[in-house]
Amino acid sequence: MKKLLNRVDDVVVESLAGLAAAHPCLVKLHPSVKAVLRADAPGDKVAVVSGGGSGHEPLHGGYVGYGMLDAACPGEVFTSPTPDQMYEAAKAVDGGKGVLFIVKNYTGDVMNFQMAADMLAGEGIAVEQVVVDDDVAVQDSLYTAGRRGVGGTVLIEKIVGAKAQAGGSLAEVKSLCERVNSQVRSMGMALTSCAVPAAGKPTFELGEDEMEIGIGIHGEPGRKRMKLKPAKEIVEMMAEAIVADLPFKAGDEVLAFLNGMGGTPQMELYLAYNDLANFLAGKGLKIARSLVGNYITSLEMQGFSITLLKLDEEMKALWDAPVETAGLRWGR
């Protein structure tokens, strides 16, 4: 698998340098640890911080900015960042109202964010954490006890970031974060593998007529490998599992998020979204908001994930609130 890079060891730092160079009005890099910080002073508000392994861009660094994250801590590719990154990033953006850590449910991330939280608490900084676990595909996985955190993370970071931007207290922001996490469900699939730069070869092999349903965002195994089917059947198989899980009920208003895994043509994402919209209409679910594109990726993997969030009025208003980040942006 070919990669655009200079030295394998430098891919993350050089990519972060490019992010900062491209968006100087939105983000800056922490002077001493690998962390992306808001370029402006977030001011007198709860600081919202996330992070995790690199390779899922724009998550999380691309979501730092007005109305979303105050800081993001990128680890090496598919590897948890370290507690000192999280600690320093939180210190840099804490405005005295406390810090919320949004943590995807992977063992390393959970452990390291916990250590960082302990370090901050030891200094009297108020810290809360919410672990995101929206993937209905598998109960446990290669890297997780319990469900994995996947596409729902994007929606959570947007909605919770807007709440913090609007002046919500740490308790309110945490409570909203837990509520959104409790109402969001996801599942992914892959047509092809990704390849970690340091490995230089595909993480797994799929036959020319095969796909993997329920795959994780690191290429870890899903529910089953099967023959490739028409898009409509794939979408329905995934959406059925998601709808049944919450369960979503006729009349519910949802945010429908069709996410590309990184290497899927946009034409195919919209085609699959069309199948999803038809399926949801058939179930009596109302798509009140939608998002289609590459928002949480697995390097160059071809495939997509579906995320459904059951909306309420507060979530809708917070979704619509202005956001200015490299990865998600609409006006104030």
Next chain:
Amino acid sequence: MKKLLNRVDDVVVESLAGLAAAHPCLVKLHPSVKAVLRADAPGDKVAVVSGGGSGHEPLHGGYVGYGMLDAACPGEVFTSPTPDQMYEAAKAVDGGKGVLFIVKNYTGDVMNFQMAADMLAGEGIAVEQVVVDDDVAVQDSLYTAGRRGVGGTVLIEKIVGAKAQAGGSLAEVKSLCERVNSQVRSMGMALTSCAVPAAGKPTFELGEDEMEIGIGIHGEPGRKRMKLKPAKEIVEMMAEAIVADLPFKAGDEVLAFLNGMGGTPQMELYLAYNDLANFLAGKGLKIARSLVGNYITSLEMQGFSITLLKLDEEMKALWDAPVETAGLRWGR
């Protein structure tokens, strides 16, 4: 090559249906021909219309909306739309101030837009056309007499769309379009081929250690095939050719656009942007604006293109003007 689709013949219409379903506030489909129209009434302004083969999404349908295009005509994958699509789309969005066609320089597109312009002129509708030809890689190509229209098209549609939105006359909008085209230069490269759905196999073959420099957005041959090099060397080779062509001079303010071909991880795009920013700084060029991401693609092709636009004050203000489209969006 695996694809997310139902019937090969339906990929474009189903993808367009998904685009319209996902963005009902921004776009609607023409009732009788394949065309994407602004959902709102564009009102009393020059109508800006573009189009071309599908497979380059978000170009062009993703750029329909406030402050950019009023209509886009998608052909089949990598195939020109027909004159009747262009004619009907222009009629649907003409507000009496005339229509500007933005045409990428491919033989079929140029011929068909000319026929549509003749049909409209025959009905007394004022129509002007500008042919975009910003690719410095080759003089003529498989599908082109003269240079190909590539990445510059995105910048032109944004800037010219803003001018029309601001009330510019047809003559002013056309003149600006020609000026931007005269000051923009691009070049692309590929690590992998794309595959047209109807063909079902890669358009070309590249060895596991090879890349193609100067490739077109349909996978048509470029300047040369060579061994894969470090990102920095690739970026410099392409940027040198672009800078020399205009030529861009020390002190010039530029918009630096690093575009993904569709299948490239965002991490690699920002890494390459970092190399580009360093190169331009070394040349004394000032990056006043930038854009990084998948904006004009070749289905799932891995690779990227560089576009540089020499900015003036009017172009900067129009670039910053509000835009609300599926593919490019910032606030009013």
